[in-house]
Amino acid sequence: MTATEPDRLTAATRPAPAPLDAASFRAAGHALIDWIADYRETIGERAVAQLPEPGAIRAMLPSRAPEFGEPIARILGDLDDIVMKGVVHWQHPGWFAYFPANSSYESILGELASAGLGVQGMLWSTSPACTEVETHMLDWLVHAMGLPERFLSTSDGGGVLQDTASSAALVAIVAARERATKFASDAHGLAAGARAVCCYTSDQAHSSIEKSARIAGIGREFVRLIPVDDQGRMRVDLLAAEVKRDRALGHLPAFVSATVGTTGVNAVDSVPEIAEVCRAHDLWLHVDAAMSGTAALCEEFRFVNAGAAHADSWCFNPHKWMPVNFDCDVLWVADRAALVRALSVLPEYLRNAATESGKVIDYRDWQVPLGRRFRALKLWFVLRSFGLEGLRALVRSHVAMARRLADRVHAYPSLELVTEPALNLVAIAHKGGDESTQRLIDAVNRDGRFFVSHCRFHGRLVLRVSIGALATTPAHVEAFTEHLLAEAARA
């Protein structure tokens, strides 16, 4: 066998495979790596979130694609000249808005390697390493996070990477729907069933739960948004009552999503109590730990795992607090058979000996899309370069910063903590009421060094400080605190 033959045959006459040849790619790639490092080294000097006028970026672009190729240097130059005029700096040390969306150097390299390889992992056989590294990373994380062994690939369960917790919620809801209808809705559709499938989550849960249930044909009406207590946790008594009511009405309760770290105030539902309701009524228990699951790396924060042993599915986002760049959500299931049966289609063109041997995992059956890139590489790079101790140190430092901020706020006369911070998010209100809080948010953001976002909690406007960017240090939070308190005096 001479695998090189066609290349030898044509070495002399072979055209460049694309406008950019290997030498130019090397030069441009080195320049782009340096551009990224320069950006990250100086990011703190930029205003975090200065928005252009709507349409201003488009106005800098020609109205038609070029007929002939442009030099790569000009294209890279437009990153500064055009793109930078319209990006919000999510990697900034003063990033306290929404959620941390860490893109570490390690994960950038992992993403680059994945793009460079350009392989497809839809089946084990279309790139075995793509599947096996992924399975292995998710088993590593089960151990590293102290999660139940039934999530291991060596059990009846296993893990899979999804793009986001939204997609994880969708496939979990579909699997739950099918388990509840005994796969009758998969075969004949929901319209054939006399009973409405019901889903439950708290009114502080992420919007993706409602969205997924709507996509899955369940309907907004049958997504029961259960009220929360004064700390933002689902009222389990009301959940139980609602499930009973639905049963009495002849509906089919199927799915509960508990939240570990709500988007608003980072509340952690009481998963063990919710699990009891699920057990009593045979409901699929999904845990959305997108925001706060990363904390389980540290033993002292393993309260985020409480009840996980009873979860049918559990997800968290390494692309939030764990520094793996977007997109990277981990979903574990306790019984992979239910998930795979709900999502499997095997057309002839994908049949292969490995799949039929039953010895391999084909992740296409664990997700909505067919195709998948080598997303596990960035997780592998981050886990190895940081080491678990490095990641724990990061989590601990953010929690400590949040704690210090919370103490200062608590001691400040005109501000109050809306909830007791569980981890790295501080929820603050001005005692002067919503108008004062709004003025405070605007004033804090106007400055340009920091960026916070807001939510409403029990009707009240909240200034959220989400601390978790890789670049954020205690000194940044200290400077932010001084700024916040100074503005609070004026708000």
Next chain:
Amino acid sequence: MTATEPDRLTAATRPAPAPLDAASFRAAGHALIDWIADYRETIGERAVAQLPEPGAIRAMLPSRAPEFGEPIARILGDLDDIVMKGVVHWQHPGWFAYFPANSSYESILGELASAGLGVQGMLWSTSPACTEVETHMLDWLVHAMGLPERFLSTSDGGGVLQDTASSAALVAIVAARERATKFASDAHGLAAGARAVCCYTSDQAHSSIEKSARIAGIGREFVRLIPVDDQGRMRVDLLAAEVKRDRALGHLPAFVSATVGTTGVNAVDSVPEIAEVCRAHDLWLHVDAAMSGTAALCEEFRFVNAGAAHADSWCFNPHKWMPVNFDCDVLWVADRAALVRALSVLPEYLRNAATESGKVIDYRDWQVPLGRRFRALKLWFVLRSFGLEGLRALVRSHVAMARRLADRVHAYPSLELVTEPALNLVAIAHKGGDESTQRLIDAVNRDGRFFVSHCRFHGRLVLRVSIGALATTPAHVEAFTEHLLAEAARA
């Protein structure tokens, strides 16, 4: 305003933000860029698809994540020592299996820039450039591909990037379901409707259509797989009859997916005729041009656009034949309001002035996930570096190579063309029957220089030759042809 203050404050004491500091990232990044270029320059010397034993890759990995960080050089070294033992070389010049999954140098740079920026484009306001470059690229492509103006963002429609055509099909089906039920299923669920929503596609359509309909609660039974003609095109007479039958049964026909380039033999449905049926019965017409849409860059191949003017949604995959690395699917809709209404949830924590002004696009309402990375960068890089002429030359060269191969096969006594190749896919059968074709497939692949896959067409086993890798030249196809014919003589 002094945006730099916290950085100045802490410049001396600030710890490295991660194990990899900027200097180490530069060095590792340069090395990885060179590794990718080395890989691509020598990829033709490798066997395309040599599979390890199941579990062999995992067996090389330690059973637990490391407690302490490892040097980046060792991690990068494992790309060769571990990963390369289990990848299938999708970028190989002898890649004729499944579909082309081109990851050009340009798109690798675009993906790298996106990871380096690490911004979120869920809302316009969370990084305006992310949204505006995307909108602009998809408008560029409408013009470049000669698609209808109603897909432009300046009309009532518009384009959005999805990860895959599977996800595009899912959101199109959900929008179609809601249009058909007048958003009653969104509000009350499919179970509340007395009528079953019906979807139609050919029995050669991609598996994602059936999968999406099942996810959407429609049920396998109500996905009508319409038989195809001898060239693999949906039988429009049978479609019309099936729709009428469903109406007579009291069902609710809602959605038709026409295929432009079936996965099996790359057949192109008669979209104009299908559109007539859709118009007569008020059905949502989706066109899945994932495989072959790229051909529309060339005027002479615009038959792939026939009927597009009547499509409610139309998608294709730049991550297939257009050399933009996975994942990158373009979905256009004629009426964005239906899509957005079906997928929109607006929690308080995402409210912002720009959204409320109505002047901006928030792409989170156009897709399943909430989050999104800056995926348009790689499309921008490819369109500019290749130029439209460069992309057209690529498409034309692949079609010409396929044509030459088809002619040789047609002239060869023991082989036959299963269908007349429309573009870049050649569907071949051995006249000796399925066993001979299977022996031929195995023999062609055993050699290691080339890799083909298979399908079944009207019950018959088919050797598929999908020509579209960036690295493939006429000489590779010539060498492949000689190899194929030599093996055919023995099969």
